[in-house]
Amino acid sequence: MKNVSLILSLIAIAAVAVFGTLTLKEKNETGKAPGTAASDSTAVTAVKGDIVYVVFDRIMTEYDMANDLRTAVETKVQNIQAEVDRRGKKLESDVNEFQDKLNRGLITRSVAEVRGQELQQQQNDFNLFASQKQNEIAEEQTVMMNQIVDALNTYLEKYNREKQYAMILINQGGQPVFLAQPGLDITGDVLAGLNEEYVKNKSKK
Template sequence: MKNASLILNVILTIAVAVLYYLHFKDRQPDAPAVVAKPAEAKGKEIVYVNVDSLLTKYEYFKDTQKVLESKRFQLENELATKGRNLQNKAAFFQQQASQGKLTQEQGRATEVSLQKEQQDILAYRERAAQNLAVEEQNKNKELYDQIYDYLKKVNAQNKYQFVLGYTKGGGILFANPDADQTKVVLDGLNKEYKEKQTKKK
């Protein structure tokens, strides 16, 4: 019985193979479809500017950073001076109190006065830091506007579709150096900035 089943399976397999052969033997293989290559779309260029280079070599940005650094340094010095003055007053108060040169009422009044001065210094530091942050934000907006306006003016003939900002570790993983317009943009921006500075003088 097993042999009959095996023989039947072999016969069926051979029959299927013969039918398959007969069905496909006269057919010519289809010629591969010729896929028309689309004509290259000669569109507008996409270029990029290296943001790191732009920030380190654009004179406006460097000048702005110097001004902000100077203001930060002044603020730190001012706060350090105020802090030292407060420490000196507190040390003098402790010395006077330990020598019994102050009445209890004078001691409380001096303590309240020193605490208020400390709170004033902290409030001043917070206000000054906020003002500096706002100024930095405004300068960054000016920087962006200057770069945008310059690129818009240079691109008046719609030469570029996009000008991307490239920075290492940013969203663009690879940028072909042939599309790098950093030097051209930098030279133009610095030239314009120099002209503005000359007019101011």
């Protein structure tokens, strides 16, 4: 059957596609761009009316809520991967068994035609399942990022009522802040407040 080798290759492609997005996203989130991270020992010298910035890469790696959410998403992805792998291996086994019987002349042409159609449908179902799971992972990632950004925005609004900075920039990968005085980096101060608030709220649950 012509479609047998194609089915096997598509199984592998579909399984890999499900998990590529998360891997790339994790690298982007945890990678540190040169010149963007400031030491926690650097004192904030900014005063009322200054333009300050927060390094988002540090928020993603040092904010307790971000780490907890990432761990939860990773667990879900691992479970999804295990199920996709299981279904993919089952389909691959069925295809190999069919191919072996076909090569040894153990099934009639009519049976081979019917079985070939069944395997094609199995492949279609598997591809649909893998695609749905890929979308599910993307949705989990989006919700995770929305939760982190929302928590950060909410905290910064409250934080700036006291500090009254003219502007708070969110810096990621060296953009939009390429170079600035270390004292304008309020990331450490913001992280301390975020984590304190997160631990406090977590203990109430």
